[in-house]
Amino acid sequence: MTRSTRPAGRQRPSGAFGPARDEARDARIIDAVLDLIVESGYGDLTMGAVAARAGVAKATVYRRWASREDLVADALESLMLPAVPAGAMAGTLREDLIATLTHSSACLHPQGRRFSAVLAGVAGSHPQITDTLRERYIAGQREGIAACLYRAEKRGEITAERVARLLAPGRLEIAAAVGVLVWQEDLLGELLDVEGIARLVDQVLLPLVGGTATA
């Protein structure tokens, strides 16, 4: 898989003044952040170390990111790929969920166990980082599942009322599936392959959302 080279929320508005963005350079900076976190954690991360690792001037880093928290937030976001798998619309809710969660799960472990390592490296380090993980990463997983539910609703597989209820504040059905997905290694002692993702869909998600349960 490839990571996005466009960190969301920091996009250059079209027609803005200033030097044009160099996406390859930005991607190199983000890569440097991830490498440094994996190697020595969040505590030792500095803008200078990032610049040195990426082979750019420190001012170049500061021109796009005001603080290391901003930089880490974008680096974390670069590991999250919410893109809808091709052909998701065509299948059933079950097929769509398996494709979506397999995609998410692969993004969790793009290069060996890089995401786990980054997660461990930044966990508890800074409130903004914790918020980023929760708000962007966890929310992203949730949105992927929600998109499957909306598509199933359009196909008539599930009622609008049920979708609304599952997505209401305080409901825990989708959170339960996201928890298994995100913490699979700690929780299960293994990484889920496609067969494992199918078990997650069949044993947990479909029974809870009211699709076809394969018990």
Next chain:
Amino acid sequence: MTRSTRPAGRQRPSGAFGPARDEARDARIIDAVLDLIVESGYGDLTMGAVAARAGVAKATVYRRWASREDLVADALESLMLPAVPAGAMAGTLREDLIATLTHSSACLHPQGRRFSAVLAGVAGSHPQITDTLRERYIAGQREGIAACLYRAEKRGEITAERVARLLAPGRLEIAAAVGVLVWQEDLLGELLDVEGIARLVDQVLLPLVGGTATA
């Protein structure tokens, strides 16, 4: 709540030679470990620092724990209370699960967010620590739920076949509930109170184990 002063697996055999165990002192040492992890993480933890913090000689620490990994394993275990809540046998599966998970959840956060802080402090730090978390802590949560299922089976609320299937290797129903419980703060952005635990039981666990679902 109180933490156990008897780390399991390191119990003094009755009739063993050597000086008698001082449980209050052991508890002070374990407390020192937890405090130091919360304050500065696992990386800076040394046997000497633990001894100094607990006000004992370093030799005293080494007499009971061969390495800091052993010490951290027992410290983590001290945060896990698998005791069955009183009166659990008397109720229904739903009541038993709510009591058991409320108890577990309270143990997760005995002193403010101490457990979360310890977890963040040791995550990814050492394979033995990760194994301890998984094998003792995650397994402990799972055993608490399994005990509820066995009691429900004895009361005739759930069949033996269903219990056996839920506890078979590779099944994810119970793991899904454990995931929400253990990572509730990261996953949900909040700590579950008793009402939240009841939602976890009603929305996730009971529907998945085949008890009375309150959808």
